[in-house]
Each structure stands twice: as structure tokens, then as C-alpha cells.
Amino acid sequence: EAQVTQNPRYLITVTGKKLTVTCSQNMNHEYMSWYRQDPGLGLRQIYYSMNVEVTDKGDVPEGYKVSRKEKRNFPLILESPSPNQTSLYFCASSKGLDTDTQYFGPGTRLTVL
Amino acid sequence: SQQGEEDPQALSIQEGENATMNCSYKTSINNLQWYRQNSGRGLVHLILIRSNEREKHSGRLRVTLDTSKKSSSLLITASRAADTASYFCATAPTGTASKLTFGTGTRLQVTL
Numbered sequence: 001e002a003q004v005t006q007n008p009r010y011l012i013t014v015t016g017k018k019l020t021v022t023c024s025q026n027m028n029h030e031y032m033s034w035y036r037q038d039p040g041l042g043l044r045q046i047y048y049s050m051n052v053e054v055t056d057k058g059d060v061p062e063g064y065k066v067s068r069k070e071k072r073n074f075p076l077i078l079e080s081p082s083p084n085q086t087s088l089y090f091c092a093s094s095k096g097l098d099t100d101t102q103y104f105g106p107g108t109r110l111t112v113l
Numbered sequence: 114s115q116q117g118e119e120d121p122q123a124l125s126i127q128e129g130e131n132a133t134m135n136c137s138y139k140t141s142i143n144n145l146q147w148y149r150q151n152s153g154r155g156l157v158h159l160i161l162i163r164s165n166e167r168e169k170h171s172g173r174l175r176v177t178l179d180t181s182k183k184s185s186s187l188l189i190t191a192s193r194a195a196d197t198a199s200y201f202c203a204t205a206p207t208g209t210a211s212k213l214t215f216g217t218g219t220r221l222q223v224t225l
Contacts, residue, residue: 004155035215042201042217043156058212090155099143099205099213104155 002027004105006091012111013081021076021108023091029103031094032074033058034066036087037107043090049074081112117145117204117216125222132189134219136202137182143205145178145185146213150199159187159200164207192223 004025013019025032033048035058045058049068063085065077074093078085089108094100120135136145144163148156162169162178162185169176175188189196199218206214 040217043215045212048212088153092156101146101158101161102148102156102203102213104148104157106155107153109153 002103004091004093004103006089006105006108008108009106010109012113014113015082016080019078019081019110021078021089021091021110023074023076023105024072025074025091025093025103026072027093027095027103028071029093029095030071031096031100032068033092033102034064034074034076035090035092036060036085037090038087046076046089081110083112086110086112117202117214119200119202119216119219121219122217123220123222125224126192128192128194128223128225130192132192132196132221132223134187134200134221136185136187136204136216138185138202138204139183140204141207142180143207145176145205146203147174147176147185147187148201148203148215150201150218152198156201189221192221194223194225197221197223 007022030051034046035043037043044060047066049055091105092102094102117136117138146161147159150156160171173190178185199220201218203213203215
């Protein structure tokens with residue numbers, strides 16, 4: 001089944017404790033991205049990747065890192081999480097251009113205390 | 114500011130009625146997409162309409178695009194309780210650095 005998976009689905013952590021949210025897709029998509037969703041603000045792009053070893057900042061990259069060592073995986077790293085990073089995070093992938101149909105993962109609800 | 118903005122923010126209808134949601138945007142686009150999100154879950158792609166298209170259908174969904182008014186509408190006919198969700202439009206502006214930009218969504222409640 002074609003899908004985007006994320007782990008963990010739920011995470012409660014404390015300020016400053018490094019964490020990684022994994023994202024994997026099985027559709028051989030070139031383009032992957034991370035979004036955060038906050039009430040009243042819609043989805044905002046954090047980082048995106050056009051292909052392996054090619055990443056770039058989205059609209060709200062501060063406090064986040066990403067890597068794309070393999071085509072299928074695109075982890076999101078929070079080196080020192082803060083409470084303002086409490087949010088619902090989505091990974092998405094698309095076949096080629098970032099303007100193609102996006103396939104979203106199920107989301108990761110992160111709470112930073 | 115958001116490229117695409119949905120209207121209304123919330124809509125409550127009874128099962129069997131039609132639901133219409135609108136999306137307005139600011140700049141020229143390559144395409145416009147509609148997504149559905151069930152509470153707290155990932156977005157699911159519904160339909161993509163290109164800038165040279167005026168109307169598109171998919172099952173009970175009808176999407177129109179008016180590039181002169183920079184607006185789109187999503188019509189769900191004969192709505193069902195299972196249609197209860199938030200609906201987002203996403204616009205792909207023209208230009209080499211274009212990327213999808215999502216609106217804040219319309220929350221649709223379909224009651225029995």
C-alpha cells in the first residue's frame with residue numbers, strides 16, 4: 001500500500017531534550033516536506049527536500065533540522081525543543097514538483113513542556 | 114499572509130444538503146488543490162484543477178476555478194455525515210520557486 005508513515009504519532013517531552021520524528025514513504029517520491037499545523041494558522045512548511053542530499057528551508061525553519069540521506073526517509077530533528085514547538089506535525093511527499101499532489105503522513109502530535 | 118483563504122471558516126448543514134466552500138488567492142497560479150482533513154489526521158488530496166481548467170468533477174465533488182476573480186469553490190453534493198471534516202485549498206503560484214501554500218481551512222459539520 002502506498003503510504004507515508006511517521007513515528008512517533010504522539011510525543012510528550014521536556015524543553016531542551018533532543019528528539020527526532022521519522023518520516024518514510026514507499027512511493028519512490030523525489031519531493032518530501034515537513035509542515036506544522038497550528039490552530040488558526042493552517043499548515044506552514046518547515047523544510048523541504050527536492051531529492052537525496054538536497055534540502056531547503058520552508059516558511060518556519062527556525063529550531064528544526066532535517067536530513068535526506070535516502071530517498072525514502074526524511075527525518076525532522078529538534079535539537080533543543082521549546083514549548084512554542086508544541087504542534088501537530090505532518091510529513092508529505094510528492095512525485096516530482098512541490099506543486100504536485102501531496103501525500104500526507106498521519107501526523108505527529110508533539111507537546112513540549 | 115496566506116495565499117489561499119477559505120470561506121466560510123465553519124459550515125454546518127444537514128445530511129443530504131449541498132455544501133459550498135470558497136477559496137480566494139492573491140497571485141497567479143499553476144494549479145489549485147483541495148484537501149480534506151478528518152480531525153487530527155493527515156490531509157487527503159481530493160482534486161487538482163489547473164489554471165487553464167474552469168470546472169472539474171470527482172464523484173460528489175465539483176470544483177470551479179475563476180482565475181479572473183482569483184477564486185475557487187468546492188461543492189459537495191448530497192452531503193453525508195462522513196463528509197464532516199476540515200477542507201483546505203492549496204495554491205501553487207506561478208514561478209520557478211513556487212510551492213504549495215495552504216489556507217486555514219473550512220470546518221464542515223454534517224448532521225443527521
